[in-house]
Amino acid sequence: xxxxxxxxxxxxxxxxxxxxxxxxxxxxxxxxxxxxxxxxxxxxxxxxxxxxxxxxxxxxxxxxxxxxxxxxxxxxxxxxxxxxxxxxxxxxxxxxxxxxxxxxxxxxxxxxxxxxxxxxxxxxxxx
Numbered sequence: 001x002x003x004x005x006x007x008x009x010x011x012x013x014x015x016x017x018x019x020x021x022x023x024x025x026x027x028x029x030x031x032x033x034x035x036x037x038x039x040x041x042x043x044x045x046x047x048x049x050x051x052x053x054x055x056x057x058x059x060x061x062x063x064x065x066x067x068x069x070x071x072x073x074x075x076x077x078x079x080x081x082x083x084x085x086x087x088x089x090x091x092x093x094x095x096x097x098x099x100x101x102x103x104x105x106x107x108x109x110x111x112x113x114x115x116x117x118x119x120x121x122x123x124x125x126x127x
Contacts, residue, residue, distance in 0.1 A: 029088075035059035036087050046081030048072075055087065061094045096126055 039047050039055025047055060053068045071093065075086045082090065100122050104112045114122070 032059055032088060032091055033084065036084050044081065046083055047087060048081045052082065052087070052090065056091070056094070059091065061091060061098075063094060093126065100125060 035055045035058035038058045039051040049069050049072045053065050071090050075090055076082050
C-alpha cells in the first residue's frame with residue numbers, strides 16, 4: 001500500500017534505523033495495515049468507532065469502546081470516519097499511553113495511583 005511505503009520512507013529519512021529496526025518497523029506497519037483492512041467492514045477506506053475497536057483488537061491494542069469513541073472525537077475531523085493515516089495516529093497515541101502507563105506500573109498490576117501533577121505530566125508527555 002502507498003500509505004505504508006510513505007510511512008516507511010519518512011521513518012527511514014528521519015530516524016535512519018539499522019536493518020533490524022527497519023524490519024521491525026515494516027512488520028509493525030504491515031500489521032497495522034492488515035488490522036485496518038480487517039476492521040473496515042464496509043470497505044469505505046474509513047473506520048467508524050466500532051470498526052476502529054475491531055481493528056485495534058486485531059492489532060493487539062485492546063481498549064474499551066468508550067476510549068475508542070473519545071479518540072474518534074479527537075481524530076475524526078470530518079465526521080466521516082478515520083483514514084489509515086489517522087488510524088496510525090490513534091495507534092501511536094495508544095502505544096505511547098500504554099508505554100507511559102507501564103513505566104509507572106513496574107509490578108504490572110494494571111493499576112497506578114498518581115497525583116494531579118503526575119497526570120498532567122503524563123498528558124504533557126503525550127502532546
